[in-house]
Amino acid sequence: MTLRNSDHSWGGIAKVLHWLIAAMILGMFVLGWIAVNYPMSPTKIKLFTWHKSFGITILMLALLRMAWRFLDPPPASSAHAPVWERQLARTSHAxxxxxxxxxxxxxxxINSAANFPLKLFGLIRLPDIVPADKTLQTQAEFVHLSLFWILVALLILHVGAALWHHIVRRDDILTRMLPGTTRGAKEPVE
Ligand code: HEM
Ligand code: HEM
Known part of the structure; x- marks a missing residue:
């Protein structure tokens, strides 16, 4: 498996980052809901500690992924795709x-406004990014929850598009993102 993208396929680094981040985000949805609904106890605090550390790890991986995308341009989109489809793909990816x-x-x-200390996996103390402020905390909680639903909607569109490419258009947009595929893209069947 080549590490860099080719003109037609994703390389190993982009694939690993895509699937690692995807799995972690899905895990965080579950962890977030369990932590929020858990009765107040040391376990609830522990669940949030994991939630926050994994969340910051996702942030670092996402920044790394964006930097890598800049260094290693993505493969071309399907030559047969209409303009609206390419624009929808580009916008939804952004x-x-x-x-x-x-x-x-x-x-x-939320964490900084609530004045909770933030320690990455109990090891590295991270700074507060906003001052303690109850109103800001409530607003950030609303944003965090809204972003969750926005992300769910985007993912329904994203997974739906990947399956549509695979099942209806029968091109290799999905397979070129899967592990072990480095071939050039097939042209879609019209
Ligand atoms: C939290 C979960 C996910 C996130 C945040 C995510 C995000 C992304 C992003 C941002 C891209 C664009 C990559 C780029 O242009 O640099 C992408 C590509 C892709 N994703 Fe996902 N993804 C997720 C889950 C999935 C799942 C579950 C599938 C499959 C069913 C999937 C299939 C694909 C495919 C096939 C591409 C490549 C599209 C192309 O070659 O143009 N993704 N993903
Ligand atoms: C990609 C990363 C993340 C995802 C997908 C995620 C997802 C979620 C979900 C689904 C919930 C439950 C719904 C809600 O009440 O908002 C939640 C709650 C929460 N998350 Fe995250 N989260 C992420 C990162 C973080 C980080 C980095 C922190 C803190 C450093 C954090 C702190 C919290 C807190 C404090 C709550 C409880 C909010 C409340 O009581 O309303 N999350 N998260």
């Missing part, structure tokens, strides 16, 4: 990147 950053940053704002 919104996914934005959500990958905004989701953990809004969590970090």
């Amino acid at each position: 919104l996914l990147y934005l959500a990958m950053i905004a989701m953990p940053v809004s969590g970090w704002i």
Whole structure:
């Protein structure tokens, strides 16, 4: 498997970052809901500690992924795709990147505004990014929750599009993102 993208396929680094971040975000949805609904106890605090540390890790991986995308340009989109489809793909991908950053940053704002200490996996103390402020905390909680639903909607569109490419258009947009595929893209079947 080549590490860099080719003209037609994703390289190993982009694939690992895509699937690692995807798995972590889905895990965070579950962890977030369990932590919020858990009765107040040391376990609840522990669940939030994990939620916050994994969330900051996602933020770092997302920044790394964006830097890598800049260094290693993505493969071309399907030559047969109409302009609206390419624009929808580009816009939804940009919104996914934005959500990958905004989701953990809004969590970090909740934490700082609530004046909770933030320690990455109990090891590295991270600074507060806003001053303690109850109103700001409530607003950031609202943003964090809204972003969750926005991300769910974007993911329904994203996964739906990937399956549509695979099942209806029968091109290799999905397979070129899967592990172990480095071939050039097939042309879609019209
Ligand atoms: C939280 C979960 C996910 C996030 C945040 C996410 C995000 C993204 C982003 C931002 C891109 C664009 C990459 C770029 O242009 O640099 C992308 C590409 C892609 N994603 Fe996801 N993704 C997720 C889950 C999934 C899942 C579950 C599938 C499959 C069912 C999938 C299939 C794909 C495919 C096939 C591409 C490549 C599209 C192309 O080659 O043009 N993704 N993803
Ligand atoms: C991609 C990263 C993240 C995802 C997908 C995520 C997801 C979620 C979800 C689904 C919830 C439950 C729904 C809600 O009440 O908002 C939640 C709650 C929460 N998250 Fe995150 N989160 C992420 C990152 C973070 C980070 C980095 C922090 C803090 C440093 C954080 C702090 C919190 C807090 C304090 C709550 C409880 C909010 C409340 O009581 O209303 N999250 N998160």
